[in-house]
Amino acid sequence: MIDYRWIGPLIFFLASLLMSTGCKQSDPTINVYETSESGHKLTLIEDVEPLKVRSEINLNINQKFQTISGFGGAFTEASAHLLNQLSPSKRGEILKAYFSSEGAAYSMARTHMNSCDFSLDHYSYSPLAGDKNLEHFSIDEDREDLIPMIKDALEISEEGFKIFASPWTAAPWMKDNNAWVGGKLLPEYYDTWALFFSKYADAYSDEGIDIWGFTVENEPMGNGNNWESMHFSPEEMTDFVQNYLGPKLEGDGKGDLIILGYDQNRADIKEWVDMMYRDEASSKYFDGTAIHWYESTYDYFPEALQYAHQKAPNKYLIQTEACVDSEIPVWKEDAWYWKKEATDWGYDWREASKKYLHPKYAPANRYARDIIGCLNNWVDGWVDWNMVLDRKGGPNWFKNWCVAPVIVDPDSDEVYYTPLYYIMAHFSKFIRPGAEVIAADSTDIDLMVTAAHNPDGSTAVVVFNEGFTEKTYQLKGLKLEKTINISPQAIQTILITN
Numbered sequence: 001m002i003d004y005r006w007i008g009p010l011i012f013f014l015a016s017l018l019m020s021t022g023c024k025q026s027d028p029t030i031n032v033y034e035t036s037e038s039g040h041k042l043t044l045i046e047d048v049e050p051l052k053v054r055s056e057i058n059l060n061i062n063q064k065f066q067t068i069s070g071f072g073g074a075f076t077e078a079s080a081h082l083l084n085q086l087s088p089s090k091r092g093e094i095l096k097a098y099f100s101s102e103g104a105a106y107s108m109a110r111t112h113m114n115s116c117d118f119s120l121d122h123y124s125y126s127p128l129a130g131d132k133n134l135e136h137f138s139i140d141e142d143r144e145d146l147i148p149m150i151k152d153a154l155e156i157s158e159e160g161f162k163i164f165a166s167p168w169t170a171a172p173w174m175k176d177n178n179a180w181v182g183g184k185l186l187p188e189y190y191d192t193w194a195l196f197f198s199k200y201a202d203a204y205s206d207e208g209i210d211i212w213g214f215t216v217e218n219e220p221m222g223n224g225n226n227w228e229s230m231h232f233s234p235e236e237m238t239d240f241v242q243n244y245l246g247p248k249l250e251g252d253g254k255g256d257l258i259i260l261g262y263d264q265n266r267a268d269i270k271e272w273v274d275m276m277y278r279d280e281a282s283s284k285y286f287d288g289t290a291i292h293w294y295e296s297t298y299d300y301f302p303e304a305l306q307y308a309h310q311k312a313p314n315k316y317l318i319q320t321e322a323c324v325d326s327e328i329p330v331w332k333e334d335a336w337y338w339k340k341e342a343t344d345w346g347y348d349w350r351e352a353s354k355k356y357l358h359p360k361y362a363p364a365n366r367y368a369r370d371i372i373g374c375l376n377n378w379v380d381g382w383v384d385w386n387m388v389l390d391r392k393g394g395p396n397w398f399k400n401w402c403v404a405p406v407i408v409d410p411d412s413d414e415v416y417y418t419p420l421y422y423i424m425a426h427f428s429k430f431i432r433p434g435a436e437v438i439a440a441d442s443t444d445i446d447l448m449v450t451a452a453h454n455p456d457g458s459t460a461v462v463v464f465n466e467g468f469t470e471k472t473y474q475l476k477g478l479k480l481e482k483t484i485n486i487s488p489q490a491i492q493t494i495l496i497t498n
Contacts, residue, residue, distance in 0.1 A: 029497045030475075030482050033430075035422040037338035037364070037489035042422045042429075045492070050483045051472040055444035057463065059451055059477030063439035066309075068452060069318060069381035070108030070162055071428035073098070073405070075153075078118035078395050079388040080145035085410035094406055094415060095149075098387060099157040104425035106161055107433045109153070110320055110383050111146065113167040113200055115180075116218070117227030117398045118386055122180050124171035125200065132192045139203045150209055162212035162433075165200065166263065166320070168219075168228035180228050190240055194248035201254055213258025215290045215320060216241060221264050227398045234275035237261060238282050246285025258287040263320055265295035266304045273311040288316025291379075293370055294325065296357035297344055300373035309378035317378050322370065323385035324363045324403035328393045329418070331407060337364045337419040338489050363403065364419045368448075368464045368491045371427055375437055375450040384424060426493045430460035447473060447486070461494040 032045040083091045097103040115123045128136045139147070154160065169175070170185055170193055177183030185193055201211045220232035232240070241259060249257050262272040269291060277283045289308055295301065308317055326345045330336040339362055346358030371382050386404040393401030405421035408414065431452045440451035440461060448464040459478060465471055465486045475482045478496060486492050 026498070028478070028480055030480070031495045031497075032484055032492055033426070033495070034487060034490055034492045035364075035419060035426060036487040036491075037335070038487055039334070040487065040490065041417075041419070042425055045485075048485050050485060051470065054472045054474055054483070055442060055447065056474050056476055057440060057442045057447070057449050057461070059459070059461065059475070060439040060441075061453055061459070061478060064453075065437040065439075066317075066378050066380045068431055068433055068435040068437065069316060070106075070433045071382050071424065071431065072106035072108040072161060073110075073384040073387040073424070074321070075109055075111040075146060075150050075163075076116065076118040076386050077112075077120055077142075077146050079386050079404070080149035081120060081395060082388050082390055082408055082410060083149055084145055086408060086415075087413050090408075090413055090415055092152075094388060094408075095153055095156050097406070097417065097421070099153045099161070101158050104421070104428045105159070105432075106153075106157070106428050107159065108318075108381050108383055109150075109161055109163045110215075111150065111163060111165050112218075113165045113196075113214075114169060114171070115141075115228055115397075116168040117400050118394075118396050118402075120395060121397050122228070125203075126171050126174075126192075126196060129171075129173035132189070134192065134195055134199055137196070137199045137203070139200070139207075147204075147207055147209070151207070154209065159433075163209065164213040164215065164258065164260070164320075165204075165211055166215040166218045167196075167230070169230040170196070175230060181225060182222060182229055182231065184231050184236070185240075190244045191248075193240075194244040197245060198248055198252045198254060201249075201257060211257065213260065213287065215260045215263040216245065217263060218321075219264045219292070220262070221268065227400060234272045237272075238275050238278075238286075241276075241285050242282050250285075258316070259285055260288045260290040260316060260318060260320070261286045263290035264292055266291050266293070266301040267295040269301075269304045269308050273308045277312045277315075283312070286312075286315065288312070288318060290318055290320040293319065293322040294345065297342075297346070297359060297361040297366060298369070299357060300370045300377070302373060302377045305374065305377035305379060316380060318381035318383065319370075319374055319379055320381075320383050321385050322367075322382075324366075324420075326401070327403050328401050329389060329391060329403045329407045331391050331409075332416050334419055338362050342366075362489075364423055364491075365466050365489070367420055367423045368426075369466065371423075372448045372450045372462060372464055375427075375452070382427065384420075423491055426462055426491050430454075430458075430493045430495050431462075432456070435460070442473070444471065444473065447471060457498060459496040461496070463492045463494070465490050 174189040175183040389404040434455040435452040451461040
């Protein structure tokens with residue numbers, strides 16, 4: 001018979017022996033990944049000889065900010081259609097590059113309800129005029145391209161991802177101008193339009209796609225006389241959510257679906273959050289605020305982001321759309337993405353008083369600067385626009401050419417992963433949902449930095465050097481000190497694991 005009285009003292013003796021022989025917790029593992037103008041593409045960097053002039057980046061895990069929702073891009077009909085023009089191997093390669101753990105591991109995605117500018121043509125799930133009860137509602141338009149892309153991405157993703165949907169417009173018959181572009185939702189169809197969201201969630205659920213939430217309207221302030229749009233004022237959107245959309249989803253047992261208000265440029269956010277969160281009743285059904293980046297090619301509007309957070313500190317603040325717009329993609333020329341040659345809509349079309357916001361810029365720098373700036377100002381999610389476009393910057397019925405992180409040539413079955421893809425991966429791959437943004441301060445004002453502590457205990461630090469000279473910095477905090485060189489025109493992610 002075993003005498004169990006000896007087990008406790010034995011364990012105590014062995015533990016004491018290990019402590020007396022100097023056993024201690026192993027040092028953390030530090031891996032540095034870099035993407036640079038010089039050619040690195042999420043490359044694991046080995047130690048190099050440091051420069052004499054050094055700065056410091058100090059981390060403080062005890063000072064925590066927002067919790068991360070996710071990073072990702074958008075499922076559009078244009079992207080899905082292009083994938084179906086490629087060979088099965090190339091199609092699968094791109095989806096794995098975006099959604100697998102070996103790739104960018106996207107954790108959040110957007111899609112459109114009804115058609116948008118990056119659709120092949122106009123369409124609505126409710127085409128029959130006067131169908132107030134939406135008895136003829138159908139998502140058949142999405143079955144050939146869009147739904148298969150989303151389902152295949154879900155199958156590839158190991159952890160899954162949040163997906164939210166945005167309408168560009170209701171069907172023309174619900175609007176005061178009876179047109180795809182512009183106009184407002186007629187009050188007599190507010191109930192119908194709320195029902196539309198509920199039916200959409202059910203229809204996608206039947207396809208095995210669980211919708212996480214919605215933005216109420218893409219660009220409610222309008223986008224000129226261009227592509228699909230529908231206008232709301234802050235008061236009108238708040239009324240629709242407070243009295244129609246929120247109660248409808250709640251009444252249909254879908255109260256857990258997220259509702260994000262606004263969904264346009266940051267410069268005008270103040271008047272929207274003031275109205276959305278004016279009192280308890282108006283705030284009840286808004287789970288957060290959605291924003292875009294098109295107001296400027298360089299300013300990420302930290303004051304506006306801080307104001308939005310302070311107005312609703314317990315709500316989401318998610319960047320829901322960004323892209324290099326008004327440009328035809330440059331094919332297989334990485335250097336272009338690091339040069340200040342790109343222009344945007346405002347370079348040509350903005351009123352003179354605000355044209356200063358739209359100088360030429362380097363796309364890679366704009367992405368890195370904006371995402372870090374957002375994370376340092378309470379934004380908890382950052383979602384790019386189209387995941388895949390062709391060499392012209394489409395397909396797009398409006399011929400509103402843009403750039404995506406991945407460009408394809410269906411005729412030759414070729415794929416080009418632009419530097420933008422790797423910059424997105426610096427965040428999406430290493431900063432996971434549930435991570436908490438922590439304090440990270442640089443003594444070099446020319447090095448932008450942000451950091452987040454992940455649920456698995458790892459810490460990701462992202463450093464951006466927009467300058468044209470190599471720099472050395474000492475990374476301090478978390479009981480470590482590491483000297484690191486960063487290339488000119490480069491972004492790094494330092495992953496710290498125990």
